[in-house]
Amino acid sequence: MRRTLIALAAVSAVTLPVVPALAQTATATETFLAAKPTDVLSYNLVGLDVKNPQNESIGEIKDLILSQGSLAGYIVSVGGFLGMGERYVIVRPNSMKVVYSENDKKWSATMNATKDQLKAAPEFKYEGRWKR
Structure with missing residues (x-):
């Protein structure tokens, strides 16, 4: 004892x-801090359909890249059908406009690109340290 x-x-x-x-x-x-009305929660972005100015669906936000605590990019899936044949590209945050419509109570994402431009962009692969 x-x-x-x-x-x-x-x-x-x-x-x-x-x-x-x-x-x-x-x-x-x-x-600690408080969320501002202009802030976006990640779950509102992941799965969000990305459209171009012509209102054509060109991809879907699949993930976010954070670097040193700041948003560094969106991982966008393009092509494929039912998860088959899709590929991923990284899009700079300033090239995508994400807005919330108070009237519709919905988030939307638009960027000035075509599906072909996204398909031609360098591919991101979920492997190595980024493997899911």
């Missing part, structure tokens, strides 16, 4: 000074 108390005292002496130091490095305002 005495050894257990000594061990607990030793562990407490080592860990207690560290905990307050960690708590002081980040305040609640630096760690």
